[in-house]
Each structure stands twice: as structure tokens, then as C-alpha cells.
Amino acid sequence: MNTTSNRKRRISAVAILGLAASVAATGTGLAATPPPSSVHATAATAAAAPPRSFQGALPAPSGPYAAGEEVIHLTDASRLDPWVPSSGPRQLAVTMVYPAVPGTGTPAPYMTLGEAAGVLQRQKVPAGSGITPQSLSNVATRAFDGARPQHGKHPLVVLSPAYENPRMTLTSLATELASHGYVVALVGHTYEDNGETLANGETPACVICDAPPGLDFKAVTASRARDVSFVIDQLTHGNSAWRLAHLIDKHRIGMAGHSLGGAATAATMTADPRVLAGVNMDGSFQPDLKPGQINRPFLMLGVAASNHLAGGEWEPDWAALGGYKKWLTVTGADHFSFSDGDLLQEQAGFPTAPLSPERGVEITREYVTAFFDQTLKGIHRPLLNGPSPNNPEVLFQH
Known part of the structure; x- marks a missing residue:
């Protein structure tokens, strides 16, 4: 097993564009410990780069449906916010992405x-980067507000982002899943990232970023598990908080998370039997799994680094998983290959991992969708049987 500090590095993640922007501004890495596989630009390279205008775009989803989108705001009156109790009941912003009719919205x-x-602001992005609030807001998502939904019932997949990263960093995965017939709930965990705009229009800053003294990551994952169970409650009960909740098949629910969100996926499945399948994308398990806690399908997808290879940090948790399970690593990937992070950093002109960001997004989308197709829809996906000549970067560890 790795030490606790090493485990924290695997669940700690800088916000989108933050690593490269901070390096460009200061010539050094961030004070917070980034994943060991993060790519650092040099100050000289950044200084030589000409002024540019940032225009980000996510890849189009590959499924037959368009991706509709709607943001909802939920308040859990049963508990105070765990990080800022003085703010009152826990408030969450959730982006719902759903199968939609192409050409609408x-x-x-x-x-x-x-x-x-x-x-x-938090990442001190320099003005010369060409990245502004407007240009970051205007990244092309391939999702459409007010799009007309497809008829029928669809499985629900909940997505939880990395520590310090807003929910939007999993947008490319959300739109892909929606295009293949899933309703997706992207959960923003308030005060745990650079900002989630709440119902009152305010966007509170991160309170637990930079791992303040005494922060227990097990408590963070447990809190996220409560967030997710509450969101599932709100989406599946009779008087739903979402106008399109009739699209959800409440008997087919899965969850995936990146980094700390992956740890939260395991914690949620341990506490909530409604979540029938889970995916941990390059995160530690907080706490470690015990045999019998999760006897449902689980996918572990991570970088091909020592702690996520067979015999590494994930080995005890793999042994504890009791259901259908897969353990995959991706050669050349870094921690942000499984989110929108590397792709947007590349488009902003900063260096990224050896694996092209486009391939990172493509591999993540393909394997996560195949996993949920097989476990929530009962559609056999040969992609999960073993190594594929079309994806030589993906290694099956067990």
C-alpha cells in the first residue's frame, strides 16, 4: 500500500486549466500537490508563446441522440452544509444531460x-493566456439548452468530479452518455471546487481546497455520498425536483467519478444499494474497501503508473470487490486524461500528457459507455472482454 500522502495525491486535482496557467504565470508548479503524472510547462516556453485567443470546444458525442441540458438547484433540508454550516442547509447545483432530439434547443x-x-481567479490565470471568463464560459459543449427529450425511460448515471474541479470538467463524458440513451446528473459539490453557481446567483469559493489542516478525505467522500443519494432521491421520488424526471428508469442507476469523485463512487455504492454499477476514474479508495461492501459491477480505469498497476494501491480494493469487475489502465495518460482538463489545456496552448487529449476523451467515453451498456442495459460489449487492436493504449490488469 502507498502512504497516506501518496493516496491524497491521487485524489487531489487542480482545477481546469489551472496547472498550466499557474506554471505560465510563476514558472513553478502549484503549491497543492498535483498528481505525479501532471505535465509541467516551463516559464521560458510560456514567455515565448505569442498572445492568443482561447476558443475551446469539446468533441461531438458519437451516439444517435443529441444531448439536452438543464441545470437544476437542490436544497437538502435534512442537513447543514458540512463545510460552511452557517450557510444553512446543503445546496447543490446539478447539470442534467439527457437524450434529446437532434436539431432542437x-x-x-x-x-x-x-x-x-x-x-x-483561484488559479491566477495570466491575462496573456487569452483565457477570460467569457471564453471559458463559451467553450462549445455539444449540449443544448431546452432540447426536446427523446421518449422512453433511460438509465440514470450520476457523475462526480475531481477534488477542486467543478462538475463541468466531466461534460464530454456526460454528453456522450446522453447521446447513447442515458440521463446524466453532473453533481456540483458546493465549497469543494472553484465555484458552483447556486439558486440565488451567488458562486461561493472553495472552502476545503488546498487540504486545510484537519481535512479528512474519508469525511469528504462520505459527504459526497450523501450528496449523491440526496440527488437520486430528488430525481426518483414522486414529486421530483426536475421537470423531465419521467425520463429516468429508477431501477437502473449507475455512478462514475474522476479522482476524488471515483472514491465517492465507491463510498456511495457502499451506502446506497440503488447504485447498481460504478466507475472509478484514476482515484484512490477512501476508505479502503472491505470484502462484501460492493458486490455489484465496478470498473477501475486509470493511468498506467505503478500505483494503479496490478500489485499497486488498487490491489486490495480490487480483491474486495465481489461482483463483475474490470481493471484497466491507459498508457501515456495523465490524471486529467479522463476529464475535459487535458483537452482544454491543449486548446489553450499548454503542454499535456504523452497521450493525446483527444484519445484520452475518446477512450474514457468508449469504455465507460460500454461498461454501463453491459451492466445497466444488459447489452454485451466485446470491448470489455480483453485487449483491443483499436485501443492499444488500454491494458487489462486482471
């Missing part, structure tokens, strides 16, 4: 201006 923004400003 209007392009959805990547995030609000307040959320974008929070990212840039």
Missing part, C-alpha cells in the same frame, strides 16, 4: 460567468 454554455471567474 440552443447551445448550452460550459459554465456560468461566475463559475468561470472563480476558476480563473
